[in-house]
Amino acid sequence: MHDALIVAVKGLAGGTLVVLFALLSEGLRPKRFAGLFSAAPAVALVGLTITLLDKGPHQAHESAAGMIAGGAGMVAYAVAAVSLLRRVRAARASAAGLLAWAGVSALAALPLLA
Amino acid sequence: MAEGARERSLFERLDRRPRLDPGLLAQASTRDLAYRFGAGALTSIAAGVATLLFGARASGILLAFPATLAASLTLIEEQEDSEDAREDARGAVIGGAAMTVFAAVATLTLGHIAGALALTIAAIAWLAGALLGYVTLWWR
Numbered sequence: 001m002h003d004a005l006i007v008a009v010k011g012l013a014g015g016t017l018v019v020l021f022a023l024l025s026e027g028l029r030p031k032r033f034a035g036l037f038s039a040a041p042a043v044a045l046v047g048l049t050i051t052l053l054d055k056g057p058h059q060a061h062e063s064a065a066g067m068i069a070g071g072a073g074m075v076a077y078a079v080a081a082v083s084l085l086r087r088v089r090a091a092r093a094s095a096a097g098l099l100a101w102a103g104v105s106a107l108a109a110l111p112l113l114a
Numbered sequence: 115m116a117e118g119a120r121e122r123s124l125f126e127r128l129d130r131r132p133r134l135d136p137g138l139l140a141q142a143s144t145r146d147l148a149y150r151f152g153a154g155a156l157t158s159i160a161a162g163v164a165t166l167l168f169g170a171r172a173s174g175i176l177l178a179f180p181a182t183l184a185a186s187l188t189l190i191e192e193q194e195d196s197e198d199a200r201e202d203a204r205g206a207v208i209g210g211a212a213m214t215v216f217a218a219v220a221t222l223t224l225g226h227i228a229g230a231l232a233l234t235i236a237a238i239a240w241l242a243g244a245l246l247g248y249v250t251l252w253w254r
Contacts, residue, residue: 012155019154067175
């Protein structure tokens with residue numbers, strides 16, 4: 001029950017912070033500058049904060065370490081999206097970009113999870 | 115696709131000084147914000163569930179899942195055009211690199227200094243890295 005509540009709180013807080021960053025990004029120009037905030041660590045800030053409060057610093061440290069791999073994947077996703085958007089619609093580019101995220105994150109995670 | 119956006123000249127698409135236009139904030143639709151809320155909420159929930167199933171380090175990968183960027187690209191393409199979506203993605207390359215800096219700083223500081231301070235420093239590192247990257251590559 002406690003774990004389910006924590007996950008629910010993470011969901012609500014994560015969604016809220018993402019909306020706040022999205023609003024900021026909407027108001028920024030040029031679009032390339034706004035894009036910085038499309039990759040803001042909103043979910044991570046929420047997740048790590050709640051993990052800190054609920055489980056303590058060690059588990060938050062572990063989550064942050066795993067996030068390094070995901071961050072490498074995020075760069076790969078964005079690079080793939082820039083290239084793919086020249087040829088296909090955003091929905092298809094996003095889906096294909098997720099493969100790049102997964103592949104690079106998995107590779108980067110190997111030394112972190114060993 | 116917006117006709118006005120297609121007719122914009124290359125000169126107008128060249129890097130302009132960053133600015134915040136509060137008037138644009140009012141144009142964000144409820145549907146778009148709900149879409150982004152859903153993306154953020156689902157990612158956070160997935161990361162939380164993954165922690166329970168696989169442990170903190172493995173689930174930490176999902177803290178950098180590009181759900182919000184994916185949602186933004188689709189919405190930008192709908193409202194503006196593919197070139198604007200590409201511009202957003204270009205910025206996200208630097209934002210994503212800065213996100214890795216955030217994770218590294220958080221890893222180095224969590225457990226060694228107060229948690230709130232660690233996350234604050236990590237967030238500042240993200241912002242500084244993102245701005246430095248933008249200025250280095252694209253400031254005119």
